[in-house]
Amino acid sequence: MRISAEKERKFLEAVFQKQNFSKQDGKLLADTLVDADLRGISSHGIQRLAWYTRMIKDHTLEPTQQPEILKETSTSVLVDANKSMGQIASAFTMNKLIEKTKKMGLSMGVIRNSNHFGTAGYYSRMACKEGLIGISTTNTRPLVVPTNSLEAFLGSNAFAFTFPADPHPFVFDGATSVVSSGKIQVLAKKGEQIPGDWAVDENREVLHDAKTVEDNLATIAFSEDRPGGGVLTLGGQKESNSNYKGFGNSLIIEILTGILAQGSLSADTNTGKHDFSQFFMTIDPAVFGDLEVLKKNVSEMFDRIRNLKHVPGTKIMIPGDREYKHYEENKVQGVAIDDETIAEMKQVGTEFGVEIPAEIIR
Numbered sequence: 477m478r479i480s481a482e483k484e485r486k487f488l489e490a491v492f493q494k495q496n497f498s499k500q501d502g503k504l505l506a507d508t509l510v511d512a513d514l515r516g517i518s519s520h521g522i523q524r525l526a527w528y529t530r531m532i533k534d535h536t537l538e539p540t541q542q543p544e545i546l547k548e549t550s551t552s553v554l555v556d557a558n559k560s561m562g563q564i565a566s567a568f569t570m571n572k573l574i575e576k577t578k579k580m581g582l583s584m585g586v587i588r589n590s591n592h593f594g595t596a597g598y599y600s601r602m603a604c605k606e607g608l609i610g611i612s613t614t615n616t617r618p619l620v621v622p623t624n625s626l627e628a629f630l631g632s633n634a635f636a637f638t639f640p641a642d643p644h645p646f647v648f649d650g651a652t653s654v655v656s657s658g659k660i661q662v663l664a665k666k667g668e669q670i671p672g673d674w675a676v677d678e679n680r681e682v683l684h685d686a687k688t689v690e691d692n693l694a695t696i697a698f699s700e701d702r703p704g705g706g707v708l709t710l711g712g713q714k715e716s717n718s719n720y721k722g723f724g725n726s727l728i729i730e731i732l733t734g735i736l737a738q739g740s741l742s743a744d745t746n747t748g749k750h751d752f753s754q755f756f757m758t759i760d761p762a763v764f765g766d767l768e769v770l771k772k773n774v775s776e777m778f779d780r781i782r783n784l785k786h787v788p789g790t791k792i793m794i795p796g797d798r799e800y801k802h803y804e805e806n807k808v809q810g811v812a813i814d815d816e817t818i819a820e821m822k823q824v825g826t827e828f829g830v831e832i833p834a835e836i837i838r
Contacts, residue, residue, distance in 0.1 A: 477818060478810035483833040484522055485510045487825070491525065494828035495532055496539040501564050508563045508594035513811035516802030517649075519658025520595045522813060523665070526820040528561070528592075529827075536750045537561055537591045543568045551576060553585045554737075562593030562614070562752060569756055570599045574606050577758040587754040588737035592616075596636035597649030597799075599756060604638040604645040607767055609759040612636040615733040615742045615752055617697035620653045621706040623715055623723045626680055628696050628706030631742030632656045633729035640767065642775045647796035652725040654708045657693050664690035665816035673712050678704025682713060700747050729755075 485506050492502030505528075513521030531537045538558070543565040547554040553572050557565035569585040576583035593599075596612040603610025616631030632651040639646040650656075655674045663670060663686035673682045675689040683689050683705070696702050710722025734741045737753035745752060761770050778794045786792050806812075813821075825832045 477815070477835065478812050479833050479835045480810045481510050481514055481807060483835070484513065484811060484813075487821070487830060487833055488522065488525070490830040491824060491828055492539075494830060495529070497561070498540075501539070501561070504567055505561060505563050508598050510811070511598060512595050513813075514803045514806045515595075515799040516806070517595055517799065518812065518814075519656055519662050521811070522821065523662060523817040524592070524594075524658070525824055526817075529824055531591065535559075543587070545572075551580050551583045553583075555585060555587045557587050557590035559589055559591065559751075562587075562591040562754065563598075565590050566593045566599050566612070566754055566756070567602070569754070570602045570610070570612075570758070573756055573758040574603055574608065577603075577608055577760050578606070581760045581763040583758055585756045586733075586736045587756075588739040588751065589749070590614075590739075590752045590754055592752065593754060595649055596634040597638070597647050600636040600638040600649070601645065601647060603758045604640055604647075607640055607760070607762070609640075609761055610636070610638045611757040611759075612754070613729045613732055613756075614754045615730055615740075615745070617657070617745050618702070618743045619657050619693055619697060619707045620709060620726060620742075621676060621680070622726075623709065623720045626678060626704045627702060629741075629743045630709075630723075630726045630730060631745070632707065633726045633733070633742065635725070635729060639774060640761070640771050641778060642771060644796060644800045646774065646778065646794065647799065649795075649799075652710060652722060652729055654710060654712060654722070657690075657697070657707065660686055660690050660693065660707075662814065665814045673708065675707050676705050676713065680705070680713070697746055702746075 488506035489502050492505050509521050541558040541560045544556045546556050555565055555569050565587050569587055573583045573585050593614055599612040600610030613635050615633055618628045619632055620630040621628050632653045634651050636649040670684045670686050675683050677683050692705055709719050711717045711719030732755040733753035739751050739753040782792050822832055
């Protein structure tokens, strides 16, 4: 089913207000979820609402608490999110870095005691709107099995990178694992099978039933009783396909986040503090040359790649192309929401006394 993005936004803002987020924070949270749905990244859209609601109830996140700067220089900032929602601390930090980078050419920020922050690309695009390169990363719950391992240790550990370009910015935003857990959640809600070799069981045998994998990941991520199996690193099942490179990428994100923040490793976020950490970096490309020339050069490179000879019936797309295409289409036709997420919306709306958009009342 589809509903208009603005009706989704209105519903989310009303729910977040009832959950004791400030009006400003509620608008930000709603925008990050609506933005993900508009871009076709439903794994990080409104389907996360029920999970966020559970985290409020168990005090993993505290809606009224605000991020605090612990240490700051002209080119860096260390932020304590104070168990606020990851989006709140991340937008706060990125705005600080944009200010610093416009003065100094480069800056970096680390957040500790944070939570899920939505899509990594949201914050990198904040920098890009100001003519800057943006880098955003986070660790997550333990979901990913290292090369040759039978049990999860790493998070899906998202990485986003943006660069100003035409007709839209270059935006790479993806997990350093084969897939994010959210995509498996969406397939499980729809009763669909996993199309590729994304996840394994306790014997490192590939699984394709999304519901089975999701149930296993939920047990791994939200309890101390950790069964075997999990999501594969980039490169998939076998070392012969260079899955150790994906393992290395995941470790880099783990070091930039949990280690630099002196917070929990992904492996330990399901016990104790339940905290995530984030790392951000902004760079002013103009310190290396005229921004318009750089934009022209990178845009021409992308066009050359798009126009390479390609497999019949396919299209070469630069990272970001698909999301911007979805964004324009979904602004007109509305965002798609699966039946189980609709049921969750109804439950949350009823609990907090928020009217459900008329299109999904059955």
